[in-house]
Amino acid sequence: MTNAPKAPTPAIELRAAERSYGSGAQAVHALRPVDLRVHHGDYLAIMGRSGSGKSTLLNVLGLLVRPSAGTVLVDGRDTAELGDEELSAIRGSSIGFVFQSFHLLPALTALENVELPLVYGRVPPAQRHSAAAAAIERVGVARRAHALPRELSGGERQRVAVARAVVRRPPLLLCDEPTGNLDSESATQLMALLGELNGEGIAVALVTHDPEIAAHAGQLLRLVDGAPAEPGEVAA
Amino acid sequence: MLPRDVLAQALTAPLNRPGRSLLTILGTVLGVGMLVTTLGLTSSAHAQINTRFDALDSTEVDAQGASATTTAPVITDAERTQALGLLGVRAAGVIRSELTPQPTVTLGPGPGAVAAAQESGSSPNVMSASVGALAVIAPTLSEGTLYTTTEQDHAAHVALLGVAAARQLGLNHVPATIYIDGTLFLAQGIISNTERENQALLDVVIPDTTEQQLLPNNTANAAPTLIVATRLGYATAIGQALATAIYPTDPAAVTVTTPPNPQALGAAVSSDITGLFVVLALVGLIVGIVGIANTTLVSVLERVPEIGLRRAIGARKTQIATQMLLESLTLGTLGGLFGDALGLTAVAAIALLKGWAPVAPLWIIILAPLVGTITGLLAGAYPAIRAASVDPAIALAR
Numbered sequence: 001m002t003n004a005p006k007a008p009t010p011a012i013e014l015r016a017a018e019r020s021y022g023s024g025a026q027a028v029h030a031l032r033p034v035d036l037r038v039h040h041g042d043y044l045a046i047m048g049r050s051g052s053g054k055s056t057l058l059n060v061l062g063l064l065v066r067p068s069a070g071t072v073l074v075d076g077r078d079t080a081e082l083g084d085e086e087l088s089a090i091r092g093s094s095i096g097f098v099f100q101s102f103h104l105l106p107a108l109t110a111l112e113n114v115e116l117p118l119v120y121g122r123v124p125p126a127q128r129h130s131a132a133a134a135a136i137e138r139v140g141v142a143r144r145a146h147a148l149p150r151e152l153s154g155g156e157r158q159r160v161a162v163a164r165a166v167v168r169r170p171p172l173l174l175c176d177e178p179t180g181n182l183d184s185e186s187a188t189q190l191m192a193l194l195g196e197l198n199g200e201g202i203a204v205a206l207v208t209h210d211p212e213i214a215a216h217a218g219q220l221l222r223l224v225d226g227a228p229a230e231p232g233e234v235a236a
Numbered sequence: 237m238l239p240r241d242v243l244a245q246a247l248t249a250p251l252n253r254p255g256r257s258l259l260t261i262l263g264t265v266l267g268v269g270m271l272v273t274t275l276g277l278t279s280s281a282h283a284q285i286n287t288r289f290d291a292l293d294s295t296e297v298d299a300q301g302a303s304a305t306t307t308a309p310v311i312t313d314a315e316r317t318q319a320l321g322l323l324g325v326r327a328a329g330v331i332r333s334e335l336t337p338q339p340t341v342t343l344g345p346g347p348g349a350v351a352a353a354q355e356s357g358s359s360p361n362v363m364s365a366s367v368g369a370l371a372v373i374a375p376t377l378s379e380g381t382l383y384t385t386t387e388q389d390h391a392a393h394v395a396l397l398g399v400a401a402a403r404q405l406g407l408n409h410v411p412a413t414i415y416i417d418g419t420l421f422l423a424q425g426i427i428s429n430t431e432r433e434n435q436a437l438l439d440v441v442i443p444d445t446t447e448q449q450l451l452p453n454n455t456a457n458a459a460p461t462l463i464v465a466t467r468l469g470y471a472t473a474i475g476q477a478l479a480t481a482i483y484p485t486d487p488a489a490v491t492v493t494t495p496p497n498p499q500a501l502g503a504a505v506s507s508d509i510t511g512l513f514v515v516l517a518l519v520g521l522i523v524g525i526v527g528i529a530n531t532t533l534v535s536v537l538e539r540v541p542e543i544g545l546r547r548a549i550g551a552r553k554t555q556i557a558t559q560m561l562l563e564s565l566t567l568g569t570l571g572g573l574f575g576d577a578l579g580l581t582a583v584a585a586i587a588l589l590k591g592w593a594p595v596a597p598l599w600i601i602i603l604a605p606l607v608g609t610i611t612g613l614l615a616g617a618y619p620a621i622r623a624a625s626v627d628p629a630i631a632l633a634r
Contacts, residue, residue, distance in 0.1 A: 055633065064548060064629040085552050092550020099632060103545045107252040119241045120550035164549070 564616025572608015
């Protein structure tokens with residue numbers, strides 16, 4: 001009798017998760033039932049046309065919306081049982097977000113923006129200051145730490161956003177068109193940075209419509225009309 | 237979040253846009269300022285009324301006596317004895333004015349002088365006052381002397397001239413001779429000021445005994461009044477006891493006049509003014525609530541992406557609502573502080589202009605900022621609820 005090695009628990013797993021808006025004949029199926037597993041260290045690109053459900057899938061993965069049906073498990077734990085407080089805590093500690101439009105707070109400096117997740121994590125000021133400084137150093141914009149977002153270039157802003165997303169060392173990084181507002185050079189630098197972070201063990205799920213960007217990922221999920229183009233369970 | 241971070245996050249937005257914040261709290265500043273000013277001026281006016289009443293007006297009590305046309309008990313100067321027996325009485329005596337008909341006062345004898353005085357209107361009125369009443373009136377003489385008890389007892393033909401009466405007669409100095417209905421009198425003093433019964437400044441004043449003896453027909457219709465000077469704070473009690481003291485068989489028949497209670501008068505004045513301005517202050521505070529609510533709500537709508545971002549990085553709904561509510565509370569409290577300062581400045585300035593001592597209740601000085609805080613709380617409730625209900629997925633898609 002042999003004991004087969006236990007499969008590693010995915011960082012996040014969807015089981016027949018779907019998302020609809022409205023009801024009855026008027027219902028819009030933004031995401032049809034999908035099975036997906038993202039393990040620690042995976043690098044997944046999600047592609048599809050506009051309206052294919054890419055952002056909806058990302059929102060479900062990021063626990064920003066609950067699925068209309070199906071299950072979402074984070075480190076094996078069913079999120080259906082969790083309330084807003086617990087979901088917020090998981091987002092803050094386990095998921096980092098990078099957006100196309102950066103979403104930096106304009107009144108805060110780059111360093112203060114990076115500290116923000118640590119504020120919600122109740123990290124004391126001295127510790128979060130040093131953690132934020134290390135993160136901003138990691139992404140290569142330490143010299144711009146005290147600049148306001150309006151004083152930064154697009155590439156610098158996105159790097160600050162990445163620093164904010166990883167300052168708490170989450171196992172999963174979700175990126176929604178991260179190079180959409182960048183020039184080609186900045187985009188290349190950003191993708192290199194995401195590759196480095198993935199190499200350090202952070203799972204990356206990246207939404208893009210650009211095949212060249214998607215080529216950086218190890219796995220590809222293509223969505224058509226809210227469903228995977230190739231039906232069946234998708235293991236990233 | 238750590239408590240200090242809760243406050244720091246709440247202060248970021250108001251401090252980042254100071255001009256907008258100041259405009260937002262303007263309504264609250266004016267409302268709280270008006271409230272403090274109203275209550276402060278009321279207190280100052282009240283204190284001023286008390287001061288003035290303390291001086292003179294609240295220390296005289298009058299008792300009306302009988303005349304040919306009234307049925308009150310007979311009151312003479314003898315009744316002053318009973319009045320003087322009451323605790324708190326400083327002086328008492330009888331006066332009689334408004335004689336009917338008024339005798340004619342001239343500088344010369346004879347019917348010719350009388351006719352001339354009547355035609356020219358140069359005859360001042362005559363009133364009588366006992367020596368005790370003179371003590372109540374407390375006249376200041378520019379010249380001459382008061383008549384004495386001895387002169388009163390002998391119904392002497394002596395007189396005092398009020399300053400207006402002397403001017404009317406063309407007399408600048410005393411002693412001088414005058415004629416009252418043709419009878420010779422010695423004017424031995426000129427009254428330049430009185431503490432009470434200002435009528436004495438206008439009239440020729442003679443002893444009450446002299447008046448009764450010389451002018452019985454003229455005095456028949458003039459009711460005597462027993463005037464009583466009291467010590468500070470005794471007027472009300474003396475007013476209640478005086479009738480019984482001077483006419484114990486039927487005190488209800490005596491009409492006693494006491495000065496208005498300064499507390500009651502002050503309260504009446506206060507309530508009229510205070511009620512009106514408190515209403516205006518409340519209107520100002522409602523404007524303040526609407527102003528803060530409007531600005532906070534606009535701020536929430538402008539910051540939907542920020543709210544979505546905060547939710548994505550771990551903020552709970554309650555933390556979002558708390559942040560917005562604290563922003564509103566901060567604005568309201570600032571409005572209360574500025575309004576408090578503005579109101580106190582207004583009280584001081586207006587009191588200085590009117591020569592009053594500025595008085596403001598301590599409780600309103602301390603609680604005024606709290607009024608602003610409550611304003612902010614009421615104003616921020618709905619925007620906080622709206623902020624907490626923002627869908628982060630939709631917010632971040634902007």
